[in-house]
Amino acid sequence: MRVDVVSIFPEYFAPLELSLIGRARANGVLQLGVHDLRTWTHDVHRTVDDTPYGGGPGMVMRPEPWGEALDALTPAEAPPPRLLVPSPAGAPFTQAMAYELAAEPHLLFACGRYEGIDQRVLEHAATRMPVTEVSLGDYVLFGGEVAVLVILEAVTRLLPGVLGNAGSLDEESHAHGLLEAPIYTKPPSWRGHDVPEVLRSGDHGKIARWRREEGLLRTAARRPDLLDALPADQLDKRDIAA
Numbered sequence: 001m002r003v004d005v006v007s008i009f010p011e012y013f014a015p016l017e018l019s020l021i022g023r024a025r026a027n028g029v030l031q032l033g034v035h036d037l038r039t040w041t042h043d044v045h046r047t048v049d050d051t052p053y054g055g056g057p058g059m060v061m062r063p064e065p066w067g068e069a070l071d072a073l074t075p076a077e078a079p080p081p082r083l084l085v086p087s088p089a090g091a092p093f094t095q096a097m098a099y100e101l102a103a104e105p106h107l108l109f110a111c112g113r114y115e116g117i118d119q120r121v122l123e124h125a126a127t128r129m130p131v132t133e134v135s136l137g138d139y140v141l142f143g144g145e146v147a148v149l150v151i152l153e154a155v156t157r158l159l160p161g162v163l164g165n166a167g168s169l170d171e172e173s174h175a176h177g178l179l180e181a182p183i184y185t186k187p188p189s190w191r192g193h194d195v196p197e198v199l200r201s202g203d204h205g206k207i208a209r210w211r212r213e214e215g216l217l218r219t220a221a222r223r224p225d226l227l228d229a230l231p232a233d234q235l236d237k238r239d240i241a242a
């Protein structure tokens with residue numbers, strides 16, 4: 001997978017050299033390009049923003065530098081990338097979207113700052129490539145950079161060979177639309193708290209059932225909205241009542 005990121009703060013992405021994403025880059029699973037939007041400015045002050053039409057607080061990112069940046073990063077001879085624009089007004093980012101993005105050959109992230117990017121940038125980009133505004137949740141950050149770091153980590157860990165034990169993807173929260181069950185390790189008893197006996201029984205069928213039931217109970221208690229989103233054939237509400 002190729003990923004390009006455009007930002008006025010490219011140094012935000014230095015952490016991507018570390019840990020699993022660093023290894024994914026080293027072994028070629030991920031090719032990452034980080035680009036400074038000011039590369040595509042032509043004035044002495046390298047201006048990327050201006051005042052909003054219609055008035056209002058703050059500044060808006062000018063369309064011209066973005067237009068040239070997206071042109072430069074979407075070569076005509078290659079299939080167009082999927083453009084992702086973090087925004088509080090975007091579609092919710094979910095594990096399902098992470099899986100969808102992990103299947104894309106080329107992602108292009110546009111990190112907005114100030115009050116955001118002139119809307120015409122997204123409108124024009126949509127004539128050349130798929131464009132998705134994506135939100136991490138109902139809160140506002142200073143800009144899109146932190147959101148890109150989150151999305152990139154959620155997507156990269158799904159790429160083949162990145163996680164040592166791919167099996168762990170199957171059991172984690174949101175893998176099947178539910179929260180994961182509680183997990184334990186040695187010692188069997190710690191400060192008067194014991195590991196549930198079933199997990200030490202060696203009965204794998206019983207353990208699997210316990211984990212599903214615990215995941216359902218946790219989901220019902222903490223995220224009932226996820227239960228409502230489950231396909232009917234995946235959940236018999238009696239599982240929880242039992």
Ligand SMILES: Nc1ccc2ncsc2c1
Nearest residue numbers: 086087112140141143144
């Ligand atoms: N450009 C921008 C500004 C704030 C913000 N908060 C969450 S994503 C995002 C993106």
